[in-house]
Amino acid sequence: MDNQDVAFILDEIGEMLEIEGETPFKIRAYHRAAHTIRGLSEDINEIYKDNRLQKIPGVGKGIAERIAELIETGKLAYYEELRAHVPPGLLRLMGIPGVGPKKARLFYDKLGITTIEELLRAADEHKLKDLPGMGLKTEENVRRGIIEFQHLRERILLSEAYPLSDNIIRQLKKYDFILKASAAGSLRRMKETIGDIDILVASSNLKETMDIFCGLPEVVHILAKGETKSSVVTRVGLQVDLRVVSLEQYGAALQYFTGSKEHNIHLRDIAKKKGFKVNEYGVFEVKTGKRIGGVTEKEVYNLLGMEWIPPTLRENKGEIEADIADALPNIIELSDVKGDLHVHSNWSDGLSKIEEVANDAKKRGYNYIAISDHAEKLKVAGGLTANDYRRQWEEIKKVNQEIDGFVILRGAEVNIDNEGKVDFDEDFLKEFDIITASVHSGFTQSKEQLTKRILGAIYNKHVNIIGHPTGRILGKRPPYPLDLKEIFKAAAETGTFLELNSFPDRLDLKDDYLREAKEMGVKFAINTDAHSVGQLRYMFYGVATAQRGWLEPKDVLNTYPLEEMMKMLGK
Numbered sequence: 001m002d003n004q005d006v007a008f009i010l011d012e013i014g015e016m017l018e019i020e021g022e023t024p025f026k027i028r029a030y031h032r033a034a035h036t037i038r039g040l041s042e043d044i045n046e047i048y049k050d051n052r053l054q055k056i057p058g059v060g061k062g063i064a065e066r067i068a069e070l071i072e073t074g075k076l077a078y079y080e081e082l083r084a085h086v087p088p089g090l091l092r093l094m095g096i097p098g099v100g101p102k103k104a105r106l107f108y109d110k111l112g113i114t115t116i117e118e119l120l121r122a123a124d125e126h127k128l129k130d131l132p133g134m135g136l137k138t139e140e141n142v143r144r145g146i147i148e149f150q151h152l153r154e155r156i157l158l159s160e161a162y163p164l165s166d167n168i169i170r171q172l173k174k175y176d177f178i179l180k181a182s183a184a185g186s187l188r189r190m191k192e193t194i195g196d197i198d199i200l201v202a203s204s205n206l207k208e209t210m211d212i213f214c215g216l217p218e219v220v221h222i223l224a225k226g227e228t229k230s231s232v233v234t235r236v237g238l239q240v241d242l243r244v245v246s247l248e249q250y251g252a253a254l255q256y257f258t259g260s261k262e263h264n265i266h267l268r269d270i271a272k273k274k275g276f277k278v279n280e281y282g283v284f285e286v287k288t289g290k291r292i293g294g295v296t297e298k299e300v301y302n303l304l305g306m307e308w309i310p311p312t313l314r315e316n317k318g319e320i321e322a323d324i325a326d327a328l329p330n331i332i333e334l335s336d337v338k339g340d341l342h343v344h345s346n347w348s349d350g351l352s353k354i355e356e357v358a359n360d361a362k363k364r365g366y367n368y369i370a371i372s373d374h375a376e377k378l379k380v381a382g383g384l385t386a387n388d389y390r391r392q393w394e395e396i397k398k399v400n401q402e403i404d405g406f407v408i409l410r411g412a413e414v415n416i417d418n419e420g421k422v423d424f425d426e427d428f429l430k431e432f433d434i435i436t437a438s439v440h441s442g443f444t445q446s447k448e449q450l451t452k453r454i455l456g457a458i459y460n461k462h463v464n465i466i467g468h469p470t471g472r473i474l475g476k477r478p479p480y481p482l483d484l485k486e487i488f489k490a491a492a493e494t495g496t497f498l499e500l501n502s503f504p505d506r507l508d509l510k511d512d513y514l515r516e517a518k519e520m521g522v523k524f525a526i527n528t529d530a531h532s533v534g535q536l537r538y539m540f541y542g543v544a545t546a547q548r549g550w551l552e553p554k555d556v557l558n559t560y561p562l563e564e565m566m567k568m569l570g571k
Contacts, residue, residue: 002043002044002045002163002167003037003038003040003043003044004038004160004163004164004236005070005235005236006034006037006044006067006070006071007034007035007037007038008034008236009070009076009079010030010031010033010034010037010063010066010067011030011031011034012079012091013030013066013078013079013082014027014028014029014030014031014034015091015094015101016082016083016085016086016091017030017082018094018100018101019086019090019091019094019101019104019105020082020085020086021101021105029058029060029063030063032058033056033058033059033063035058035532036056036057036058036059036351036532036534037056037059037067038534039351039530039531039532039533039534039535040056040532040534042534044067044071045071048067048068048071053067053068057351057352057532058351066078066079074217087108087114089113089114089115089116090104090105090108090114092115092116093107093113093114093116093119095149096116096119096142096145096146096149097144097145097148097149097476098138098141098142098144098145099119099142099145103142106131106132106133107119107122107128107131110131111127111128111131116146116149119142119146120143120146120147123139123140123142123143123146124143126139128142148478155193155194155195156193156194156195156238157192157193157474157475157504157505158187158190158191158192158193158194158504158507158541158544159504159505159538159541160236160238160504161187161194161197161238162183162187162541164197164218164234164236164238164240165183165187165197165199165240166183167218168197168199168213168216168218168240169181169182169183169199171212171216172199172201172209172212172213175208175209175212177203177204177205177208177209178201178202178203178209179201179202179203179204179247179250180201180202180247180250181199181200181201181202182199182200182201182254183197183198183199183200184198184199184200184243184254184257184258184259185197185198185257185258185259186259186260188258188311189258189259189260189311189312189314189315189548190311190312190541190544190545190547190548191548192474192507192510192511192545193474193475196231196238196239196240196241197238197239197240197241198240198241198243198257199240199241199242199243200242200243200244200245200250200253200254200257201242201243201244201245202244202245202246202247202249202250203244204247206227206228206244207227209242209244210225210226210227210230210242210244213230213232213242214230214232216232218234218235219232219233219234219235220233220234220235221233223239227244228243228244228245229241229242229243229244230242243257245280247295248282248294248295249280249281249282249294250295250296251293251294251295251296251297251298251299251300252278252279252280252281252282252283252293252294252295252297252300253280253281253294254297255297255300255301256278256279256280257280258311258314259314260314260315260316262315262316263314263315263316263319263320264278265316266316266320267304267320270304270305270306270320271283271304272286274304274305275287276292276303276304278300278304281294282294283299283300283303283304301323305324306320306323306324307323307326307328309323309328310331310547312331312544312547312548313328313329313331313547313548313550315548317515329550329551329552330552330553331546331547331550331551331552332526332543332546332547332551332552332553332555332556332559333543333553334539334540334543335365336543336553336556336559337366337526337539337543337556337558337559338366338367338368338558338559338560338561338562338565339361339366339367339368339369339370339558339562339565340361340366340369340370340527340528340530340536340539340558341369341370341372341409341411341434341436341465341525341527341557341558342370342372342411342413342436342465342467342499342501342525342527342528342529342530343357343361343369343370343371343372343527343528343529343530343536344371344372344373344374344413344529344530344531345357345371345373345392347371347373347382347384347388347392348373348374348381348382348383348384349373349374349381349382349531350373350530350531350532351531351532352532352533354371354392354395354396354399354408355399355402355403356533357369357371357530357533357536358399358403358406358408359403360533360536361406361536362403362405362406364536364539366406367405367406367407367561367562368406368407368408368409368562368565369406369407369408369409370408370409370410370411370433370434371392371396371408371409371410371411372411372412372413372434372436373389373392373411373412373413374412374413374415375412375413375414375415375422375423375424376388376423377414377415377417377423378415378440381440383415383423384412386424386428389410389412389432392410393410396408396410407562409433409434410431410432410433410434411432411433411434411435411436412432412435412436413436413437413438413467414429414435414436414437414438414463415437415438415439415440415441416437416438416439416440416453416454416456416457417453418442418445418449418453419453419456420452420453420454420455420456420457421456421460422435422437422457422460422463426461426462429460429462430462432462433566433569434464434465434569435462435463435464435465436463436464436465436466436467436499436527437457437460437463437465437466437467438466438467438468439453439454439471439480443471443477443480444480445480446481447481447482447483448483450480450481450482451482451483451486451487454466454469454482454487455486455487455490458487458490458491458494458496459490459494463496464496464497464569465496465497465498465499465525465527465557466487466491466496466497466498466499467499467501467527467529468499468501468503468506468508468529469482469487469498469499469508469509470482470484470508470509470510470513471508472506472508472510473505473506474504474505474506474507475505476505479508484513484516484517485520488516488517488520488522489520491517491522492517492520492521492522495523495568497522497523497524497525497557498517498522498523498524498525499524499525499526499527500514500524500525500526500527500542500545500546500549500551501527501528501529501542502526502527502528502529502538502539502540502541502542502543502545503528503529503530503535503538504538504541506529507541507542507545509524509549510545510549511545511548511549512549513549514545514546514548514549514550514551515549515550518549518550518551518555523555523556523557523568524546524551524555524556524557525556525557525558526539526542526543526546526556526558527542527558528542557569
């Protein structure tokens, strides 16, 4: 059991308790514990061994005992008891916009509905409108929510797939006969969402490799088991496909199975003009059929007269032409990032103390961090008043004096209201080191009004960064309508930075928008929006998205040393 497995089960317990009508306090306790464990940077198994489960924020004695049972036995009796009462399909129904635990239970009790397909059929046949508390309008809202849900959840989040893939690869690499192993497909290209997980290995023992893969503790069902390819389903419901090749084929196979399809088609066209053929087995001369390369990816590209192209760029969006012209971007790397400018503490809705955040950030090699807690108008997130911030600044001053070689900046995440104004007056705003302004309400407003609101914040001389600009939440909420060209133009003119929010279900701005904005002269800040120290690691996903948007270190505010960065904040 790893952190993600434990968090998944605790979340499901919370969801089942909602359907069972348990007290809100008990429900929140499980969800909070899951949220914290998912964000931990330390392995839950090590915490258990050190008898520190109850030291995890939000984990009391009862939940700690349940986690211990999970880790010790791989099972949890309480979880199985709940599953016996709550059909698994009801949990998926709860994820549909407009369908909460009460409606999911109602649909099951009255109509026996346990799947999304059954619910859609019932809505189409107008079987919902006459149920208690429903009606024709509510029925139509449910139907619309189903369609939206199906569209948004066609793929899984990168952050769900990457840790699982990484864990499987680590286990495979323990064996001497498994010579190389890597993720492939859209996961290796670090797309924000992916279909299935693809893993490629080079092995000298095909049968043993397949036996090990299909017998991994994560596997609950084997879909297919062959000599060179096997497919399994893991306990969190994700499909993983493994392909095995020889060591001499590995480079060509990795290039081929990484894709994208369009990138590979373009490469094959180039190869054809040179008298070569490229496939998953290698590079061949067409006339003689002789194999001339394919041990490494670099060899494949070099034989075509090109340099190796980073996987995150392989989408056939000009990267091949840029490579040939020796004009590929010097894409940003995680090691280029010198700080995180949007982090929450326990002063608002975060879980960690300022000192804990600072110490963790310093361990990551950062030089600075900005504590940017929510401002007062966002009461649901514990927004801070002016007096609260002043008291927080005293704590920041104290911690800054205690930590050498590191600086905590005084930040705030203020709210953009319906008029484009933000919390606090000019005199108070200018006392902060850095201000991030975000939209937190009114997502269904018109394109014109939402654009006007963000432009208002951009033209505020005290606002440095626009947070999570399009407001999307992957799998849950589409981006709100905006005139992005106007926003990009204004940001470039005023020197306002646009945030690439690294939180895994946001990754906002998306890659295509980053590239478009960059071409218009916009600069960016890559931040995590972390609400616990463990979530500071989400910078990894933000940097991957930045790479896909062709961003270089010079395009990103928080790759600069502190003194230079502070000068850049002056608008």
